[in-house]
Amino acid sequence: MPRYNPKEVEPKWRAAWEQADVFRAENGGGKPKYYVLEMFPYPSGRLHVGHARNYTMGDVVARFKRARGFNVLHPMGWDAFGLPAENAAAERGVDPSEWTHANIDAMRGELKRLGLSIDWSRELATCDPGYYGKQQAWFLKLWKKGLVYRKEGLVNWDPVDMTVLANEQVIDGRGWRSDAPVERRKLNQWFLRITDYADELLDWLQKLDRWPDKVKLMQENWIGKSKGLRLDFRFADPSFAGEAVAGFENGVSVYTTRPDTLYGASFVALAPDHPLTEALAASDPKVAAFVEECRKGGTSEAAIETAEKLGFDTGLRVTHPFDPDWQLPVWVANFILMDYGTGAIFGCPAHDQRDLDFARKYGLPVKPVVLPPDADPATFEVGTEAYVGPGRIYNSGFLDGLEVEAAKAAAIGRIEAQGQGEGATVYRLRDWGIARQRGWGCPIPLVHCETCGLVAVPESELPVALPQGMDFSRPGNALARHPTWKHTTCPGCGGPAERETDTLDTFVDSAWYFARYTDAQAAEPIDKAAADYWLPVDQYVGGIEHAVLHLLYARFVTKALRDEGLVSADEPFAGLFTQGMVTHETYRRQNGEWVDPSAVEIAAEGASRRARLKDTGEPLTIGDIEKMSKSKRNVVAPADMADTYGVDAARLCVLSDSPPERDVQWTAAGVEGAWRLVNRVWAEFDDPPAGDSAWDAQELRRATHKAVKAVTDAIEGWRFNSAIARLHEFVRVVSAARAPAGDAASAEARREALSALARLVAPFAPHLAEECWARLGEAGLVAASAWPAYDPALAQDDERVLPVQINGKRRGEIRVGAGASEGEVEKIVLDDPEIARRLEGLSIRRVIVVKDRIVNIVAA
């Protein structure tokens, strides 16, 4: 029997799919639609097994849904702007566009080789003017609506990539790509008003019932809604306020979530970059010097953790809102953030740890006003730990005796009645900084004119395309230093003007591509009818690392575009699956250079393992297990596996063993098992030698229907590892039922089994399935065939083996018909001689029968 030969079989079927155009999705038709999408890749040039796993998962679903009668959209494209192209240009002098497109060609070839059921007619690349020009078009709509604005402010500056980063792109104080400590810089920066949508982004999370709770929770925390009180502390000396702090006639506005603790107030504190601080600093060099000192502190995690609380008493005094005779000092403090709340707080040291640290350092009063349950008001004191738990308010005038929540409401009510503030909602979410000082990105389609100011480029002149011949040999923005590109005329007055040279964050590119797929050639950015047909994406697949980046931005952009009438969908992704990462050990030479796993030889030495370079035997350091990345060189290519065992074995391998959501440490061990499965399946179709054992046609039919049910359920539940396990079991049953018994029933049962097997295998190993299908003599392609149905009656046994427990310990088993009633089962159990023997000397208290499951006898 010749073995299955994937090298011949696989290309043949890929050609057949292409010729039949089976994966093209129509924008309409009678079938229900199903849009399945995996996060599009950055075209690095090489596919790694992480990609293969991700795209195979989506493909299993796409093929399954197609077989279940859905009109499936499963497109692919390229997240093609970004720094690696600039780096390649800097290092090798290549054009970033050419470099990117060469990578796209290489990766497209690798993806096609995986046998993915993709509608390639909708392919797009974000770096093509045909795509980013449409992006500029909708960007201008948002600009005109006021959702885009420009503001000078402190921004996150990545000194290595030499660009601004959004808050979401700063991880532990470091750039998400460069890993360099981020600096704070004051720059003119572009923002999208994502905060306008904070409430909707939060509220709709509850409706995303097919999203992982974890991702929803992360977004909820990121949005960080808090409810409290905004309140004005009036100046105790209005004349002082009048001269030095014009514009602060109402005093100092603070935000608090603990208005119940107002009677515990000890000071008011301003952020170092608060406007009032700046006004004071202008006339008082001591304030200016203090502000300068605060600036020096880094923003890195370590710097913040070790940072000491620093404060400066401005000499200003404010009056307590509930007691005109009570004055509080106004400090400037380094731990107050300008971009949260109002940039100013009132400090209640007894019930806030930071305020307590500050108060202890500067000798400010600490007055407890929340009495913990069971504490004695006469003796309760706050030492070095603030009390933040529940309790009853005391030392607090009209709030005395109230519980915390009631006191909050009462305090807010009083402040509102006094006209000194109001209940307020504050978000942690900040507006999205979208401009990058990079040449390889989507140009912002605005023009700076001396007379007209900022002017939008007319839609008829879009796309504002990148120029040829940018110089990437030096660091910085290659677009800005292009000799001619930025010089233009003002669309408003016709005078000389300069183009904006910042480009858009690549997360803008990826925030709407799923909508563009619905009609990738549309003249409008989004064809409304096509988008309304397909959106939302029914099943989105991608890494958890985008929980608050891409997934939040895409939700926001969808809502913003909806409000512009471009789409009707409220949310982009109805279902989300976050697949696990594929990780691998890292290896380093003595000189620190990373080494590719394919060049490494591992030897076990006792309990430990040792790595050497295959060629020279040079000992290597085994590093951490990390996500596959080019920089660490711990990348394994699926092509290596596919070369030896074929694509189908590779596909099975990446889905076997581990559940899809879990991270996996890569080992090639599983591929042998996958390869065996491929051959075992094939052996059943390729004129198998007759078996010699007798088998029962009805048993085979049962096994078939059980397998169909089990595989169907497993795919629907995203338990691909279990689905493959069921395939293993089913193949074994089929192979034990080979001998054609001669009777029609057996022949039919075997044929039914093989027909089901080919179709059950198809989502996982599509080439193999086609070959089997053809060998069965079926017309057409499995890829275009219906999913096998099962008969629920046949998918279960008509006889059950029930374990019998005595006092919870398994003591025997009985055979009963399926669905046997409690009474019947009880009788059979008690008549069983073995059970009776076990029960000798015991009296039966209770017999619990769980239908078709188990019997438990409670006896003593």
Add this chain to the structure above:
RNA sequence: GCCCCAGUGGCGAAAUGGUAGACGCGGCAGACUCAAAAUCUGUUGGCCGCAAGGCCGUGUUGGUUCGAGUCCGACCUGGGGCACCA
């Protein structure tokens, strides 16, 4: 510090509160082979026992239940998110 999630054989892992370890990898034994590889068959949680069988066993510990890997409490370990957010 706060908030999540996870701990099951040598390994990857299964298991609507109902026979723990399906399936795969690896190991062991056997078949085929001059031999090896590949393939196939059997076996494989631990302890006791010739066997029949028994006892123990899902991070630790307590609880709920006829019955707990699964539910609840506390703890330990690992992973992730947030973090001077008032």
